[in-house]
Amino acid sequence: MEIAVKAALLASVAAVGALLIKKSNPEMALLMAFAVVVCVFSASLRLFGTIADAIDAAEKMSGMSPAVFAPVIKCVGIGVTAKICGDLCRDASQSGIASAVELIGSAAAVYAALPLVSALMSMIGGMI
Amino acid sequence: MRRAALFILFALLLALPCRAEISKAQSDALGVPALEQAVPRSAAEAAGSLSVSASFSVRDKLDEIWSSFVGDLTAHIKSGAVSAVSVLVIAVVCALASAVFDGGSLPQYINLAGCLAVSYSAVGDVNSLVSISRDALQTLSDFSRALLPTLCAAAASSGAVTSAGAKYAATALFMDVLITLSNTVIVPLIYAYIVSAAAFSALGNPAIGSIMKLIKWLCVTLMTALTLAFTAYLSITGAVSGAADAAVTKAAKATISAALPVVGGIISDAASSVVAGAGLLRGAIGAFGMVVICAVCAAPFAALGARYLLYKAAAACASALPAGRIPELINGIGTACGMLLGLVGSGAIMLFLSVISSVKAVGL
Amino acid sequence: MDIDLIFKIAAVGIIVAVLNILLTRSGREEQALMTTIAALVVVLMVVVQRISALFTLIRSLFSL
Numbered sequence: 001m002e003i004a005v006k007a008a009l010l011a012s013v014a015a016v017g018a019l020l021i022k023k024s025n026p027e028m029a030l031l032m033a034f035a036v037v038v039c040v041f042s043a044s045l046r047l048f049g050t051i052a053d054a055i056d057a058a059e060k061m062s063g064m065s066p067a068v069f070a071p072v073i074k075c076v077g078i079g080v081t082a083k084i085c086g087d088l089c090r091d092a093s094q095s096g097i098a099s100a101v102e103l104i105g106s107a108a109a110v111y112a113a114l115p116l117v118s119a120l121m122s123m124i125g126g127m128i
Numbered sequence: 129m130r131r132a133a134l135f136i137l138f139a140l141l142l143a144l145p146c147r148a149e150i151s152k153a154q155s156d157a158l159g160v161p162a163l164e165q166a167v168p169r170s171a172a173e174a175a176g177s178l179s180v181s182a183s184f185s186v187r188d189k190l191d192e193i194w195s196s197f198v199g200d201l202t203a204h205i206k207s208g209a210v211s212a213v214s215v216l217v218i219a220v221v222c223a224l225a226s227a228v229f230d231g232g233s234l235p236q237y238i239n240l241a242g243c244l245a246v247s248y249s250a251v252g253d254v255n256s257l258v259s260i261s262r263d264a265l266q267t268l269s270d271f272s273r274a275l276l277p278t279l280c281a282a283a284a285s286s287g288a289v290t291s292a293g294a295k296y297a298a299t300a301l302f303m304d305v306l307i308t309l310s311n312t313v314i315v316p317l318i319y320a321y322i323v324s325a326a327a328f329s330a331l332g333n334p335a336i337g338s339i340m341k342l343i344k345w346l347c348v349t350l351m352t353a354l355t356l357a358f359t360a361y362l363s364i365t366g367a368v369s370g371a372a373d374a375a376v377t378k379a380a381k382a383t384i385s386a387a388l389p390v391v392g393g394i395i396s397d398a399a400s401s402v403v404a405g406a407g408l409l410r411g412a413i414g415a416f417g418m419v420v421i422c423a424v425c426a427a428p429f430a431a432l433g434a435r436y437l438l439y440k441a442a443a444a445c446a447s448a449l450p451a452g453r454i455p456e457l458i459n460g461i462g463t464a465c466g467m468l469l470g471l472v473g474s475g476a477i478m479l480f481l482s483v484i485s486s487v488k489a490v491g492l
Numbered sequence: 493m494d495i496d497l498i499f500k501i502a503a504v505g506i507i508v509a510v511l512n513i514l515l516t517r518s519g520r521e522e523q524a525l526m527t528t529i530a531a532l533v534v535v536l537m538v539v540v541q542r543i544s545a546l547f548t549l550i551r552s553l554f555s556l
Contacts, residue, residue, distance in 0.1 A: 007212070014428055046162075051224075055217060055221065058213065058214060058217045059212075059214065061210060061213070068245045068248050068249055069218070069245065069407070071245065072218060072221055072238070072242055072245050073221070073242050074223070074241075074242045075225075075237055075240075075241040076221065076224075076225045076238055079225060079235075079237065079238055080225075080228065082224040097383045108236055109237035109238065109240075109241065110237060110240070112241070113240060113241040113244055114235070116241065116245060116248055117244060120244060120247055120248050120251065123248070123251050123252070123255075124251065124319065124323060
């Protein structure tokens with residue numbers, strides 16, 4: 001679990017550095033924040049990859065169709081992306097853009113869950 | 129003196145084979161072979177070979193049924209554990225996602241997707257459980273159509289003349305009412321309960337939560353009311369007509385003795401032994417019927433009970449995680465399995481009560 | 493984890509800040525502005541490449 005400690009250290013050092021540069025060059029400070037987010041996020045995604053493999057194994061063991069798990073995983077991915085992007089836009093004092101990104105993230109999450117809704121409706125309709 | 133003693137000895141020796149012939153002739157007349165043929169296949173699988181006879185050991189058969197029930201339960205728990213684990217995995221994923229996002233609307237959408245996934249996987253499960261319950265109820269009803277006429281005929285021929293017919297009519301009526309109610313009202317209500325549980329966990333609207341509670345209350349009340357009404361009807365019929373039975377039987381014996389001056393006494397005594405033989409047979413048919421009912425209910429109870437236990441356990445594990453309202457949804461699905469268990473249980477209880485009241489009918 | 497990129501950006505940021513101050517003080521404000529913008533564009537291109545790689549990774553991982 002050194003990766004979490006490394007990420008924490010990197011983030012704190014970068015935050016202090018961004019504060020230093022912000023006074024003279026605020027755009028560079030923002031770009032540095034972007035770069036830190038990209039680094040730490042890529043590292044965490046590699047960890048997520050291991051978790052996703054475990055979830056895949058559980059899915060195969062349960063014999064449930066992938067169509068049930070996939071929308072949940074997609075929603076999580078869309079949610080993660082939209083949230084981080086929105087926060088970065090808020091860092092750049094663009095809360096309008098942030099809200100727009102979060103709105104489209106929510107819409108995309110519902111869109112990803114739609115196949116489940118229609119499958120559930122058709123199943124219940126078939127029973128009753 | 130010696131001649132009288134020899135005569136009595138020969139009379140006694142001749143009496144014994146007669147008693148055995150009366151029993152076999154009686155059982156054929158009451159349709160016991162047809163009853164043995166009508167034993168459902170599921171009961172035969174659970175309890176082995178079944179027949180109405182003096183050597184029928186209820187305890188041994190019940191032990192056999194219990195071991196088959198435990199075996200079925202273990203097998204169903206093993207096969208159902210996998211779907212319970214998958215539901216738990218969905219809850220864990222949603223809990224992780226909610227932990228990552230503190231607030232905002234995104235955790236709600238992930239919760240929504242998780243609830244839909246759990247509902248989809250549960251509805252398929254519940255479908256198969258509903259068909260098991262429907263089959264079990266139908267099997268009980270079909271077997272009751274074979275058991276009750278034989279049992280009531282035996283009860284009637286052992287003295288419970290008026291009450292036997294009334295009990296048969298009552299049981300047949302209430303079993304039909306239960307099956308019609310279960311197909312038209314209770315099973316659709318159970319589906320509606322699952323749908324409202326899914327909607328409540330996805331949207332969180334308290335109005336939907338109250339609808340959910342109302343549907344559950346309605347189902348439970350219907351089943352309880354039907355069983356209570358049947359019990360009350362049966363006890364009233366038994367109390368009222370039981371006294372009438374004793375009176376009618378005594379009157380019949382007195383009439384026979386009075387009408388036929390010499391042989392009336394002998395004929396009424398022979399009638400008493402026939403009635404006593406039919407009473408024994410009634411007890412044997414009753415025990416046979418109860419064992420078959422237990423055997424029919426063993427497999428559905430194992431399947432439904434296993435699912436109920438698994439979903440409740442999964443809900444308990446999921447409630448330890450911050451997974452939104454998914455644990456309540458899993459709990460609701462477990463409750464739906466419990467309601468199906470109650471449905472099959474009420475049918476079995478009604479048949480049991482009917483058999484017991486026929487066997488314990490007021491005698492001579 | 494690619495820590496070098498962060499330090500490179502930090503170093504570029506500090507150098508550009510220092511150059512900015514020097515050029516502004518010596519009266520060459522347009523050159524100062526051009527240096528700032530050039531550094532920004534270069535860093536932006538590097539960061540955008542990394543962001544694109546990240547989104548590809550997200551798409552493959554969550555099967556979006």
